[in-house]
Amino acid sequence: MQPVTLKTWISRFGAGLAVVAALWALQLYALPSLNDYYQIVLINAGIAVILAVSLNLINGITGQFSLGHAGFMAIGAYVSAYFTKEIGTQILDPINFALGITVGALAAGVAGLLVGLPSLRLRGDYLAIVTLGFNQIIVSIIRNLEIVGGASGYTDIPRFTSFAWTFALVFGCILTVRNIAVSSLGRSMRAVRDDEIAAEAAGINTTQIKVLAFAFSAMWAGVAGALQAHFIQVANPSDFTFLRSVEVVVSVVLGGLGSITGSALAAVGLRVLEEVLRDVPGVIWTSLGLIALATYWSYPRHRAAIARGFAGVAGWLIGPVVALIVVAAAYFFAYDFLAQSKGALRYLLYALILIVLMLLRPQGLLGRGEWSLRRRVQVTADERG
Amino acid sequence: MEFLQQFANALTQGSIYALIALGYTMVYGVLRLINFAHGDIYMLGAFIGLFTAKLTGAFAASQNSVAVSPFATILIFIAAMLGSALVGMLIERFAYRPLRGAPRLTVLITAIGVSMLLEYGGQMAFSPDPQGFPALIPERNMVESGSFSLSLVQFVIVGAAFALMIGLQMLVNKTKVGRAMRAVSLDRAAASLMGIDTNRIIAFTFALGSALAAAAGVLNSIYQPSIDPLMGVNVGLRAFVAAVLGGIGNIPGAVVGGLLMGFAETATVAAGLSQYRDAVAFGILILVLIVRPAGILGRSVAEKV
Numbered sequence: 001m002q003p004v005t006l007k008t009w010i011s012r013f014g015a016g017l018a019v020v021a022a023l024w025a026l027q028l029y030a031l032p033s034l035n036d037y038y039q040i041v042l043i044n045a046g047i048a049v050i051l052a053v054s055l056n057l058i059n060g061i062t063g064q065f066s067l068g069h070a071g072f073m074a075i076g077a078y079v080s081a082y083f084t085k086e087i088g089t090q091i092l093d094p095i096n097f098a099l100g101i102t103v104g105a106l107a108a109g110v111a112g113l114l115v116g117l118p119s120l121r122l123r124g125d126y127l128a129i130v131t132l133g134f135n136q137i138i139v140s141i142i143r144n145l146e147i148v149g150g151a152s153g154y155t156d157i158p159r160f161t162s163f164a165w166t167f168a169l170v171f172g173c174i175l176t177v178r179n180i181a182v183s184s185l186g187r188s189m190r191a192v193r194d195d196e197i198a199a200e201a202a203g204i205n206t207t208q209i210k211v212l213a214f215a216f217s218a219m220w221a222g223v224a225g226a227l228q229a230h231f232i233q234v235a236n237p238s239d240f241t242f243l244r245s246v247e248v249v250v251s252v253v254l255g256g257l258g259s260i261t262g263s264a265l266a267a268v269g270l271r272v273l274e275e276v277l278r279d280v281p282g283v284i285w286t287s288l289g290l291i292a293l294a295t296y297w298s299y300p301r302h303r304a305a306i307a308r309g310f311a312g313v314a315g316w317l318i319g320p321v322v323a324l325i326v327v328a329a330a331y332f333f334a335y336d337f338l339a340q341s342k343g344a345l346r347y348l349l350y351a352l353i354l355i356v357l358m359l360l361r362p363q364g365l366l367g368r369g370e371w372s373l374r375r376r377v378q379v380t381a382d383e384r385g
Numbered sequence: 386m387e388f389l390q391q392f393a394n395a396l397t398q399g400s401i402y403a404l405i406a407l408g409y410t411m412v413y414g415v416l417r418l419i420n421f422a423h424g425d426i427y428m429l430g431a432f433i434g435l436f437t438a439k440l441t442g443a444f445a446a447s448q449n450s451v452a453v454s455p456f457a458t459i460l461i462f463i464a465a466m467l468g469s470a471l472v473g474m475l476i477e478r479f480a481y482r483p484l485r486g487a488p489r490l491t492v493l494i495t496a497i498g499v500s501m502l503l504e505y506g507g508q509m510a511f512s513p514d515p516q517g518f519p520a521l522i523p524e525r526n527m528v529e530s531g532s533f534s535l536s537l538v539q540f541v542i543v544g545a546a547f548a549l550m551i552g553l554q555m556l557v558n559k560t561k562v563g564r565a566m567r568a569v570s571l572d573r574a575a576a577s578l579m580g581i582d583t584n585r586i587i588a589f590t591f592a593l594g595s596a597l598a599a600a601a602g603v604l605n606s607i608y609q610p611s612i613d614p615l616m617g618v619n620v621g622l623r624a625f626v627a628a629v630l631g632g633i634g635n636i637p638g639a640v641v642g643g644l645l646m647g648f649a650e651t652a653t654v655a656a657g658l659s660q661y662r663d664a665v666a667f668g669i670l671i672l673v674l675i676v677r678p679a680g681i682l683g684r685s686v687a688e689k690v
Contacts, residue, residue: 065490067497118675125419125493126674129625133667136622140664242618246497253494344508347501354498359483362491 019171023164031163039163043231045271046166047224050173052251052267053260054220057177059249060258060368061186062213063193065124068115068131069221069248071138072108074240076222077229078148080104081157084230097160097230101169104226105219111138112218116211135245143237153236154229161231169227173220178260180216189213193258243347250350254357256364261371266364274346287327295320390533391651397539397608399647400546404601405624406631406639406646407553408594414570414634415590417489421496422476423598424621425503428614430469430599431518431606432511437464438519447519458521465603466596473595474588482584507614518610521603542604549600550640553593557636566590570634619663623650626670632683641681 031039051069058066080100088096115134122130148154180186188209191199200206229235251270255262276286295317305312357364405427412420438444443457480499484492528535557563568576569586577583605620606612623646631642646666653665673680 065493118671121678122674124489126629126678128493129419129622130667130671130674132622133670137664137667140661144660246501249494249497257490344505344513347505348509351498351501351505354494355480355502358487358491358495358498359480362487 020164020168023167023171027162027164041271041275043161043163043166043227045268046170047227047231048248048251048267048271049170049264050220050224050227051248052255052263053173053177054217054224055248056252056255056258056260056263057180057189057217058213059252060256060263061181061193062189062210063257064210064213065128066115066131066214066217067128067242067245067249068133068135068138069217070240070242070244071115071131071135072112072218072221073225073228073244074138074142074235074237075111075218076101076104076108076225077235077240078104078142078154078225079107079222080226081154081229081235082148084158084160085156093158093160097165100160100230101223101226105222108222108225109215109219112215112221113211115218116214132242132245135240135242139237139241142240148235151237153234155234157229157233157235159230159233161227166227166231169223173223174260174264176216177220181260185209185212190258246347246350250353253364254353256366256368258368259364259366259370262364262366262369265366265371273349277345277349287330291320291323291327294323387532391655393533393535393539395648395651396644397542397647398650399644400543401601401605401608401643402620402624402627402646403640403643404546404549404597404604405621406627406643407550407636408598409625409628410631410633410636410639411566411590411594413628415566415573415587416481418481418492419496419625420591420594421493421500421621422503423594424617424619424624425500425507426469426473426595426617427598427602427605427620427624428507428612428617429472429503430465430595430602431612431616432507432614433468433599434461434465434603434606435516435518435612437461438521443521444519447521452523453519453521461521462600462603465599469599469602470592470596473591477588477591482587504614504618511614513614515611515613518606518612520610521607538608542608545600545604549597553597554636556593562586562589622663623666626666626673629670630673630680632680635680635682638680638682645681 034042051073055066055069058064080103083103084096084100088099091099111134115131118127118130142148143151180189188199188204191202191204192206192209196206199209225235225240228239247270248267251267252263254270255264255266273286299316302312302316306316405423408423408426409420412418412423435444438447438457438461441457441460443453443461446453446457476499480495481492484495522538522541525537526534527537527540555563557566565576565581565586566589568579568581569583569590573583576586602617624643627642627646628639629642630645631638631640646669649665649669650662653659653662658665
């Protein structure tokens with residue numbers, strides 16, 4: 001570990017500036033060649049990454065279980081939108097937006113602090129329900145606040161969110177969460193996750209750690225809310241209900257509780273999957289992918305038998321064949337039906353992901369590990385000898 | 386008079402919450418699991434009731450405003466309760482039993498998944514739009530004086546709910562199965578060593594809780610005749626709050642909690658704050674968990690290290 005000097009700070013600042021400059025350049029020169037649809041998907045994916053990575057701080061690294069992330073998001077969205085629309089209109093747009101995001105994030109952070117307080121006395125499943133309750137309470141309060149549009153939503157929010165803004169904040173979110181995770185604070189958080197009583201006995205102020213995790217995570221949820229509100233230009237209370245929270249939880253659980261890269265990849269993956277499932281070719285490709293996945297998964301189990309001939313190969317292929325039959329049956333018998341009920345299908349997919357994942361691979365895709373390019377390269381090199 | 390009327394309404398609503406809360410509390414007792422899907426079992430009960438009503442012709446009769454025969458009504462209740470009990474057992478068998486011994490968070494996430502599966506599977510199977518429910522019980526007032534009226538439906542709901550709750554109390558306290566249930570909820574490992582087939586008792590508990598929720602679903606649908614696949618979400622959450630309020634794991638506690646929730650909700654609506662119903666329910670939950678986490682009738686258990 002090198003000592004942190006003024007030089008370190010200058011180089012860090014420089015690196016940050018370089019990232020922002022690179023994003024800005026991308027937005028100016030590369031983005032116009034991309035059509036609008038992909039830009040929308042990209043920004044939505046960025047917002048989903050911020051939500052998932054920040055929730056991972058509570059659910060994965062600190063081992064508490066929050067089901068109320070959308071509530072903090074709502075606070076960020078409404079407070080920032082109120083600021084940019086009503087208060088900061090005279091200021092230059094980017095500064096107005098930056099201030100709006102800051103105010104929204106701070107408000108969400110304070111809410112996180114308040115929600116974090118009852119978590120001091122509650123364990124796992126109770127905490128989940130209480131955070132869910134806070135989410136519902138926040139939504140029902142907003143629904144009755146006429147000053148921000150009430151149940152019909154807050155409209156005419158200026159459109160400030162852009163590619164560069166979103167991904168600069170995605171970068172900031174991943175960086176700060178990662179830095180917390182590797183610092184002594186992160187070590188304390190993991191100690192609380194692994195055994196709260198032992199952590200307390202070892203002198204960790206568990207109260208402080210848990211409240212900090214909540215406040216910090218809520219702050220980033222607020223940022224995500226601000227980005228979303230200034231992107232779709234409307235904030236509606238029904239966008240921030242329990243279901244939105246579950247979406248975030250699904251990404252975190254799918255990526256692996258405690259894995260930052262896992263959360264980010266799963267969030268992007270789910271967004272892409274949703275977009276892909278919107279049209280027919282996408283559905284076909286996804287089904288083919290599922291069949292291929294079934295083949296791949298059943299391979300190790302039957303690897304030894306395959307060498308012994310026909311029966312072994314048949315055993316190996318049972319998984320994919322069943323998948324194929326199910327997909328074919330779905331096409332023939334249920335195509336119209338499935339096309340009609342697209343909205344429900346999305347949440348059904350989430351439900352199946354949660355159940356199947358918990359039964360087969362409860363640690364998620366990446367577990368607690370991180371995906372890293374360096375290690376990939378290392379592993380490949382080792383395999384080559 | 387106004388007060389009496391509200392009291393009757395609160396009692397009706399409260400008995401429905403109490404019936405659902407019993408399922409939460411029993412499952413929590415034997416498995417230490419918050420069965421998120423329980424509110425959706427209530428929804429399923431209402432829908433099975435609707436289908437049986439269509440099959441037996443009760444639905445058509447009700448639409449032509451002909452009185453539904455009491456046999457059809459009883460049949461509808463039995464079908465809904467048996468069907469939901471079966472679904473409850475299937476959920477336990479395929480979603481929760483493989484996770485026996487897994488971390489509680491894993492089971493909780495599965496429960497959220499099962500709940501969403503039922504809600505959105507329900508939307509696909511029954512269409513997301515609200516549907517009407519037949520008037521299985523004639524609309525007649527039992528008592529009527531001035532502005533106060535007590536309808537037969539309300540009377541039947543309170544009566545049936547209390548009959549079921551007394552039946553459950555007898556089952557748990559007087560029969561062999563009930564004794565096994567109590568043993569499992571005290572100490573599952575020890576119960577298993579004493580020769581109790583714990584898996585069977587847990588499955589039975591799910592079946593029992595689901596049947597009570599289904600009964601609540603049909604009763605509530607007669608009272609408020611509009612059902613949709615997401616109807617169980619909020620009712621389920623309020624019933625859960627009721628179970629915690631009374632002391633989760635405690636059967637009389639669930640009844641007390643359910644009735645109190647009914648009164649709290651009626652008071653909220655009477656005060657003109659019906660928009661804040663959920664907020665009040667969760668406010669009560671947070672307050673209980675902070676002030677007295679063991680609930681009204683529960684005993685606090687010291688955490689062993």
